[in-house]
Amino acid sequence: MAYGGFSYTKQTPEAKLGPLELSVSEKQTFNIPIWAGIGAIVAGGVLLLVGGNKR
Numbered sequence: 001m002a003y004g005g006f007s008y009t010k011q012t013p014e015a016k017l018g019p020l021e022l023s024v025s026e027k028q029t030f031n032i033p034i035w036a037g038i039g040a041i042v043a044g045g046v047l048l049l050v051g052g053n054k055r
Contacts, residue, residue: 008030010025
């Protein structure tokens, strides 16, 4: 969440010619909005406070 997103590599098969298979690797990035990161931090803090009071 602190990085604002993450990237991954997606492989797409393009052609298969007998035993030979060609594929394309594509790097894609997924951006996480700032408000989602802040919301996750707040939700984690609430869970810590609620979980600590039950003991």
